[in-house]
Amino acid sequence: MLPYVGSGDYCYSNSLHMALRGSGAASEEVPLPGFLECLTTMPFGHAFLKRGETVQFFFDGLDPHRGLTRAIETLGWTCQLTQGGDEQAALERLALAKGPILVGPVDMGYLTYNPNAAYARGADHFVIVLAVEQDIVLLHDPKGYPCVPLDLKAFLQAWKAKAIAYTQEPFIMRSDFVRVRQPGRQEMIAQTLPLLAENVRDDPGGPQVYGSVRAIRLFADYLRAGAHPGLCGELIYFAFPLAARRMLDAVSFLQEGGLNELAGLFEQKARLFGQAQAVAVRKQWHAVAELMDRLAALEERVLAVLP
Structure with missing residues (x-):
């Protein structure tokens, strides 16, 4: 893309x-x-x-x-x-x-x-x-x-x-x-890969903070129950647009590191965030929740192919 x-x-x-x-x-x-x-x-x-x-x-x-x-x-x-x-x-x-x-x-x-x-x-x-x-x-x-x-x-x-x-x-x-030193881009990507994998896998397990796939599924359930107005504003003005952009930058980063399969999954995530923005503006929160379910399934695939 x-x-x-x-x-x-x-x-x-x-x-x-x-x-x-x-x-x-x-x-x-x-x-x-x-x-x-x-x-x-x-x-x-x-x-x-x-x-x-x-x-x-x-x-x-x-x-x-x-x-x-x-x-x-x-x-x-x-x-x-x-x-x-x-x-x-x-x-x-x-x-x-x-x-x-x-x-x-x-x-x-x-x-x-x-x-x-x-x-x-x-x-x-x-x-x-x-x-x-x-x-x-x-x-x-x-x-x-x-x-x-x-x-x-x-x-x-x-x-x-x-x-x-x-x-x-x-x-x-x-x-x-x-x-203090001048690393090349491939060296920087290689140094970052274990850290980004740590982020993707990280799940504190509650009771206040959850991560990884479980966090996405909890969020989808929360949206289905009726989203808080303040959170809705944060999603459409900040979180969804930012997430879509981040996913596309991750695509370029991962492709440059030779991780094309992983990059393809992040491109799909970018598309989901763009779709979520479009339906969230119309306050179709059940549709957003369904997109978050699809995001959780994609994240499971990301976990499976992480280096």
């Missing part, structure tokens, strides 16, 4: 691309964001979270913080990763950092330059800090907001990331990017 080029929510991969370019890498030395996304292993795996009446579903490896660390190491770069402490300590680290600073996760609900911020409280995001000028932080936000100023107080609230489930530490940042 023709690769997709267009808008999409690749915040940490786009931010990583900017950070590496801003740290001296030439354009031909930094893979495109779709390849970077696969190096994070985030396009691989599924997670169903249930905490009381709150349900979340992720068509990904769940933890982009870990994914960024994986990608940076695989690319042959190092960086200074710092986290925790209070606001003053975080600002001091920010002032001492060299080069572009990859910050995140941050809570999108506090990014007040975004006209949809009020509806995004608790959503994770990643941005590049360009400078701190008195009480203003200058950012490149890959959501579509370059060179945008943000009030320092709002930035600190976002950076605390209190509502982000996959991290327990506030004020996470990566800076001082340095290349």
Whole structure:
């Protein structure tokens, strides 16, 4: 299938691309964001979270913080990763950092330059800090907001990331990017394959977090029972479009690694996510559930052919 080029929510991969370019890498030395996304292993795996009446579903490896660390190491770069402490300590680290600073996760609900911020409280995001000028932080936000100023107080609230489930530490940042080796693309793919297989197979088994095929089947059952309005919005505005794009980038990644059978299965998954988007917009949730059943069957085939 023709690769997709267009808008999409690749915040940490786009931010990583900017950070590496801003740290001296030439354009031909930094893979495109779709390849970077696969190096994070985030396009691989599924997670169903249930905490009381709150349900979340992720068509990904769940933890982009870990994914960024994986990608940076695989690319042959190092960086200074710092986290925790209070606001003053975080600002001091920010002032001492060299080069572009990859910050995140941050809570999108506090990014007040975004006209949809009020509806995004608790959503994770990643941005590049360009400078701190008195009480203003200058950012490149890959959501579509370059060179945008943000009030320092709002930035600190976002950076605390209190509502982000996959991290327990506030004020996470990566800076001082340095290349220590230059692996080829085939080497990077080979290094990533065991990690992406780990994501696909991972199933914590509950009672709050489930993974792999079981997560997809639980999600299908949940949709059949009547989807929560908030989750419906997340699916049609974010999760389904993002998942379809990720699957297509995974197709290219796997084909480049010579895994054509596996790539074919991911192409089928991309088509299912596109179909799910079309019927979810019409609120045909039983039809979406049936597509998720087909996705679960495909994921079983993925498990069977993983290297």
